[in-house]
Amino acid sequence: MRYQMLASKLIIHLIVGAGALLMLLPLYWMVVSAFKPLPEIMTVPVTFIPVNATLENFKGLLTETFFARSMLNSTAIALANVVLQVFFCSLAGFAFAKYRFPGREVLFTLVLGTVMIPQYVTLIPNYIVMGRIGWLDTWAPLIIPGIANAFGIFWMRQYIATVPDELLDAARIDGAGEFGTYWRIVVPIIKPGLVTLALFIFSTSWNEFLLPLVYLRSKELYTVQLTMANIFRVQYKFNYHWAMASAILATLPMGILFATLQKQFISGLTLGGLKG
Amino acid sequence: MKPQKNARLSRRDFLRLSAGAAAATLLASHNLEGAFAQESTPIPTPTPIPGLSGEIVLWGWKGGIEHFQAAIPEFQKLYPNVTVRIEEMSYEDTHTNVLAAINTGVGVPDATNFDVNHLGEFAEGLMDLTEKLQPYLHEFIPVSVKLATYKGKILGVPQDSQPVGMFYRSDLFEQYGLDAEQITTYADLVQAGKQVAEASKGEVKMLAMDVGSKICMGDPHLIIDLLLVQNGLGGTYFNREDDKVVVDTPEAIEAMEVLKQLSDPDICFLGMSDDAAIAAYGADKILATVAPAWFPLAMTGNLPQLSGKWRMMRLPAIKPGGLRASYQIPSVTAIPKDAPNPDAAWEFLRIAQVSLEGQLRFTEATGGVMPTWKRAVETLVEKPIEYFGGQKIYALYAAIAEEVPDVWFGRGWPEARSIMRKHTETVIRREKSPEEACKAAAEEMRLKLNKG
Amino acid sequence: MLSAKWPKLAPYVFISPFFIVFLVFGAFPIAFSGAVSLIDWSGVKMGEFIGFRNYINLIQDPDFVRAVLNTVYLLLLSGPLTIGGGLVLAVLLNSQLLRFKGLFRTIFYLPMAVSLVVSALAFTMLLNKPFGLVNDLIIRQIFNQEPIDFLTNPTLAIPTLTLLIIWRYIGNDLVIMLAGLQSIPSDLYEASRIDGASPFQTFIHITLPLMVPFILFDAILTTVNTFNLFAEPYILFGTEGGANQAGLTTGLLVFRVSFKYFKFGYGAAMAYLLGVVIFALSLLQLRVGQKD
Structure with a gap:
């Protein structure tokens, strides 16, 4: 029995470990390439560890491109998205989870149904709308249309459903009011869920490409993804060295967020679950 | 999952987005001054249009806009009240954006670059430049003008020659x-x-x-x-x-x-x-x-x-x-029908691209992309190119361009x-x-x- | 349940932001695109009303058929691998026997934190024919084989795309599956263990049936995402879909038709038809799931 246990343990670690290694391989290759001078990147046989390790790639990237500015832009856009979406999605999720009102099921189904809309259907008409209201070349189209979205609402509804009704009733009896109940009772309880959602939103916003591409024109407003795409494009040669360096820097904020908030992220998944 | 565009450049991007970084250049020392000193057939110098003001917006990709940038001082000597804004986008985005703009009438630029194979698609939304270009046509390589013509109208100012x-x-x-x-x-x-x-x-x-x-x-x-x-x-x-x-x-x-x-x-x-x-x-x-x-x-x-x-x-x-x-396929610069400031845009293009100086700046900024102005080409043909063992490849290219039939x-x-x-x-x-x-x-x- | 007085309205107010935004930026564009799909709109000129001709042309278009077939192939290949892989991984990551859980989870979530531009770059670097790590080190140096043309060989197009999709999105599946596992009461496992069931039997008889809703949810999500997939094939193969159009997916084709050929009417029709396909596939999955 003990040997059997040990064997299973070993097998599990082997499988999961091998999987983890495969997951890390592309990232490893990206990281080491960022520290290689261009000729070394394009050399056969490959060098598994940089032979002529250098920081020049980063230096060039930061001094000769809009990259640093774009990092700030992307951060600002992502934070705006996080604050607005977390608020509006949890508010709507609260309504769907804890109120019984005519049309609830139909409206919730409608919310979920919007997931199935292919993005291409809305792209051109939206461009026209944005133009008419003067939002071209601003960040508004990257923020406003998404303030409340199906995934966030669905997620928050599932999460808030686990909040005991008694707590809400007690708050109501204390005269907390509808919004007060949400703000003072629900929000503190669902914090881990909010953090999880916030991470998703941040990541989606940070990685968005098509919308900034369509709506932004001024380089000063560019997001990091756009700037990255441009870095590869402007130069004459294949600039794998800058590309890899920018890839690392662009991934850093997400990496740090995931690492620091990982506990809350996991508990957000665990506590709430997708019950109901 | 959000759609994205290519992080890798297409062949055209890669070649066209050459640009000011001068990562590559054929011309070790392309001397602009010398070129200006050349004898030139006189072109009637048009009188400046009085009272032009406002802003003009130009779109293009790296490798196609540096000569615009370089032309601003000369332009503003004539038109101090017109400001010039150059919006740089990637090669592919430019085409998508042009189409979106002329389709919707929203955010239309005053002038834009595009590859001339899109002419048929964009024609309805572009200004007819035939009359404006008339006095200068003899200065352009004929094939470049033919390519910029759609159903008898010249819709773009030729930029490069290919x-x-x-x-x-x-x-x-x-x-x-x-x-x-x-x-x-x-x-x-x-x-x-x-x-x-x-x-x-x-x-x-x-x-x-x-x-x-x-x-x-x-x-x-x-x-x-x-x-x-x-x-x-x-x-x-x-x-x-x-x-x-x-x-x-x-x-x-x-x-x-x-x-x-x-x-x-x-x-x-x-x-x-x-x-x-x-x-x-x-x-x-x-x-x-x-x-x-x-x-x-x-x-x-x-x-x-x-x-x-x-x-x-x-x-x-x-x-x-x-x-x-x-x-x-070469590129052209065109003025959309709905351009907010078409007169100023034309005046700008006249200085930046419909001129020897403008086209020389273009070649200079791109590290040696062939221009479409005959006399600008002439400044290149005698240059031995080191990469080709001193061969005068521009002369050969220029000769080929002359032999190309109607395209x-x-x-x-x-x-x-x-x-x-x-x-x-x-x-x-x-x-x-x-x-x-x-x-x-x-x-x-x-x-x-x-x-x- | 709350039941105060103004509050009759409160829930409507709370959900109103979604619906306001949806009306302006969702419903209107959908209706608009629907109208466009009945028009012969190519290039700048908005053409005339042509009824359903765009749709009729569409089903006869070899590119469209090709794209749908490619996408279905991709779905059949990558769907089971990501969903099944996600489930198995979730079970393993949940296992009492596993240590360093946090570390492993982080690693599997990591690619989600990487943008598409970045991940595509990493993959093209990795699979590059002369100097990619996989080709040079693993295939040439270790196995002494000829380098493999991951990116340009037509028969490898969809499998290569599948590799990228698994790498990048298995974290998504893992999140859903882990959430699902958490919802299974632990006393069920306890009971199963006391009955002397092996872990495999427990998985088949306890875990799997209870996970059906989550697997379904994931399957629908995967279906929708696969049909919408654009960036990955675009980065790996370009708008033409690579050699022999082997990497041409539906998302790629809609983009190509709309933004490269500027046939908005035809593109809108395609987007609409695909919407129907996605909807039908989703319904089918729900049906099949409910039968079990």
């Missing part, structure tokens, strides 16, 4: 006992390729093609296009007179037959990615490549170590004594090219005969483009 020739490795030619002078037809080229393959036991080949659609110096669609032009089909896929599809004509089938011979795996590396191709060039495994006028910059940029080893020659002819010239791009061209590419692949994979492929391509074009 005649096509062929590069070959003089050192390797010597090694394999080949003489470039003796290669006058594609049949000669194929024959030479077989000789090389035999001598090298298949290690070294004459050409490389990428059957896929990635960037490659020998993308088959590029080759079939230039073969079609060479064989008398100036509209590549369409007829000028009645806009009918012509890719199933005997001329087209003949061109496809040549492509089939060129894509013989004995003489041509197939399915070679760009990185692989660059590595293979560097390893002396490829002897020749077709080469539009932007191509020298790609070579110097990616393969600086081969400096002195390349030479340029004309394309072989399809038939003995046939045309040894072809042309590829144009009709409506639906971008889609037609995609259809053509697909069917060309079936020939390269030997799934279909050239005739079958051409007929299938023509049929699909007729169906999808509503053309006869």
